[in-house]
Amino acid sequence: MARTPAPGSRETILTAAAGLFYEHGVRAVGMAQVVEAAGCGKNLLYRHFPSKAELAAAYLALVRRERERSADEALRWATGPRDRLIALVGEIADLVRRPGYRGCAFRNYLTEFRGDDDTPARAAKAYLEDTRAEVDRLVGELGGDELLADRIWLIVNGLYAGPPSQADVAVDWVKELVSPER
Amino acid sequence: MARTPAPGSRETILTAAAGLFYEHGVRAVGMAQVVEAAGCGKNLLYRHFPSKAELAAAYLALVRRERERSADEALRWATGPRDRLIALVGEIADLVRRPGYRGCAFRNYLTEFRGDDDTPARAAKAYLEDTRAEVDRLVGELGGDELLADRIWLIVNGLYAGPPSQADVAVDWVKELVSPER
DNA sequence: ATAGACTCGGACCGATCGGTCCGTTAAGCC
DNA sequence: GGCTTAACGGACCGATCGGTCCGAGTCTAT
Numbered sequence: 075m076a077r078t079p080a081p082g083s084r085e086t087i088l089t090a091a092a093g094l095f096y097e098h099g100v101r102a103v104g105m106a107q108v109v110e111a112a113g114c115g116k117n118l119l120y121r122h123f124p125s126k127a128e129l130a131a132a133y134l135a136l137v138r139r140e141r142e143r144s145a146d147e148a149l150r151w152a153t154g155p156r157d158r159l160i161a162l163v164g165e166i167a168d169l170v171r172r173p174g175y176r177g178c179a180f181r182n183y184l185t186e187f188r189g190d191d192d193t194p195a196r197a198a199k200a201y202l203e204d205t206r207a208e209v210d211r212l213v214g215e216l217g218g219d220e221l222l223a224d225r226i227w228l229i230v231n232g233l234y235a236g237p238p239s240q241a242d243v244a245v246d247w248v249k250e251l252v253s254p255e256r
Numbered sequence: 257m258a259r260t261p262a263p264g265s266r267e268t269i270l271t272a273a274a275g276l277f278y279e280h281g282v283r284a285v286g287m288a289q290v291v292e293a294a295g296c297g298k299n300l301l302y303r304h305f306p307s308k309a310e311l312a313a314a315y316l317a318l319v320r321r322e323r324e325r326s327a328d329e330a331l332r333w334a335t336g337p338r339d340r341l342i343a344l345v346g347e348i349a350d351l352v353r354r355p356g357y358r359g360c361a362f363r364n365y366l367t368e369f370r371g372d373d374d375t376p377a378r379a380a381k382a383y384l385e386d387t388r389a390e391v392d393r394l395v396g397e398l399g400g401d402e403l404l405a406d407r408i409w410l411i412v413n414g415l416y417a418g419p420p421s422q423a424d425v426a427v428d429w430v431k432e433l434v435s436p437e438r
Numbered sequence: 439a440t441a442g443a444c445t446c447g448g449a450c451c452g453a454t455c456g457g458t459c460c461g462t463t464a465a466g467c468c
Numbered sequence: 469g470g471c472t473t474a475a476c477g478g479a480c481c482g483a484t485c486g487g488t489c490c491g492a493g494t495c496t497a498t
């Protein structure tokens with residue numbers, strides 16, 4: 075079974091905060107709620123995370139780790155840029171289909187704090203840019219032009235926003251786009 | 257020249273609130289800021305809008321009126337479902353390209369208040385459903401299948417989310433999708 | 439001039455925000 | 469058992485939240 079992290083540990087607090095932040099939004103969740111969900115004292119929370127902004131940044135970093143782990147696993151068995159692109163979009167589709175899906179954590183944060191340029195906002199932007207760059211790289215390996223990369227990125231953004239019922243449409247479309255024309 | 261609305265009027269207050277809500281987000285803007293921007297007293301604000309939720313609902317209703325006016329104008333000269341679909345997406349592209357674009361007001365609200373089911377949230381959902389239904393209707397008139405409607409909706413969602421530089425890509429793609437195959 | 443209606447600005451309310459601090463309690467460790 | 473360490477829970481802080489209320493001032497109509 076999975077190792078149970080010690081109560082009051084940094085990991086426990088961060089997990090509790092991440093769940094609340096993702097479900098309700100960072101702005102909507104107060105530090106008191108985080109403390110209550112984590113089952114620890116405010117004291118300990120502020121020892122691990124000196125401010126709400128740093129807790130939010132750690133939340134986004136945690137989500138990024140999870141996303142990258144999931145993406146790495148999805149891309150493990152994909153060989154070549156074509157399969158890797160399909161796997162990349164398919165992995166996002168799996169995320170969107172998951173019950174309790176509430177949108178992309180990074181896009182959500184940038185919507186909640188639009189205009190801000192604090193640490194978590196920069197982390198969110200960095201993730202989006204890196205993902206976009208990954209799409210560009212794979213399309214380049216595949217020999218595709220910038221238009222193809224733009225179109226796939228358009229689908230990815232639409233996939234993140236849209237209802238889960240659109241996930242299959244997005245994946246199938248990308249498969250079609252990256253398949254050699256008959 | 258444009259008629260200047262009376263200071264302290266409902267229209268003046270709503271316009272000021274709408275600008276702040278759209279730029280910074282509804283949660284991030286306090287009623288005191290609205291009052292300050294509107295140049296009126298709190299008294300008058302709460303006479304016209306009995307609560308912040310009602311002000312937010314009026315803000316979304318205002319945006320909806322503007323969006324529908326702009327869409328009607330864009331669709332005025334389009335004849336037939338093909339041109340109307342292209343015009344519909346092109347009008348959204350114009351919005352996205354506008355300086356100061358901060359995303360779709362309705363999607364932003366639903367992100368900020370995810371999980372809530374108050375009056376403004378229902379208004380936002382209704383707008384999105386109506387727009388999606390409009391796409392379905394036009395695709396149906398054109399003789400397209402559900403897949404085409406899903407794909408166009410995917411592009412629309414991606415267009416709203418993506419950087420303005422993607423606007424042309426989205427419009428050109430929709431043109432290609434609805435054009436009769438050679 | 440005077441009365442009335444209306445507005446602004448701000449004081450004010452209870453609640454909650456992020457964040458600090460401390461008394462109590464409990465868990466090690468010798 | 470006694471000592472140390474540390475976490476919990478909550479009181480507490482100033483600021484801000486949405487929302488109410490009132491005094492002072494303005495304008496108009498008579």
